[in-house]
Amino acid sequence: MLSYPAAIPLSNHTLVRLADLIRAERARRRSRWRRLDPGCQALPVLAHLRNGDTHARLAAGFGISRSTAWRYIRKAVDLLVALADDLHAAGERAARFAYAILDGTLVPIDRVADQKPVGCQNSAPGR
Numbered sequence: 001m002l003s004y005p006a007a008i009p010l011s012n013h014t015l016v017r018l019a020d021l022i023r024a025e026r027a028r029r030r031s032r033w034r035r036l037d038p039g040c041q042a043l044p045v046l047a048h049l050r051n052g053d054t055h056a057r058l059a060a061g062f063g064i065s066r067s068t069a070w071r072y073i074r075k076a077v078d079l080l081v082a083l084a085d086d087l088h089a090a091g092e093r094a095a096r097f098a099y100a101i102l103d104g105t106l107v108p109i110d111r112v113a114d115q116k117p118v119g120c121q122n123s124a125p126g127r
Contacts, residue, residue, distance in 0.1 A: 008043075008050050018042040021079045035064050036072070044069060045076040 022038040034041065044058040059069040085093065094100035
């Protein structure tokens with residue numbers, strides 16, 4: 001298998017923040033040993049979340065098993081979820097901005113078909 005270096009378009013602050021969360025969780029659980037230190041554990045998580053790298057690719061690149069890559073990602077996502085606002089608080093925060101992006105999913109649409117008057121799709125002009 002070939003490996004290659006890759007860049008993640010995120011700040012170092014993001015890596016440090018996630019590593020601090022992982023470090024605190026390890027201390028809380030009194031975890032004794034992990035294959036990767038918290039900073040190195042945060043890196044494949046961010047690669048997965050930002051670039052969509054698969055568990056298999058991350059495992060090969062970081063010298064861990066696929067199940068370990070999956071577990072690292074799952075635990076880190078759980079830590080990030082715990083930081084998120086609930087729906088009410090998120091709505092209050094969004095109300096203070098000019099706009100809010102609720103979901104980054106791109107949905108294919110046909111704007112031309114959407115602009116036709118309802119009930120007139122099959123009628124020809126002049127009828």
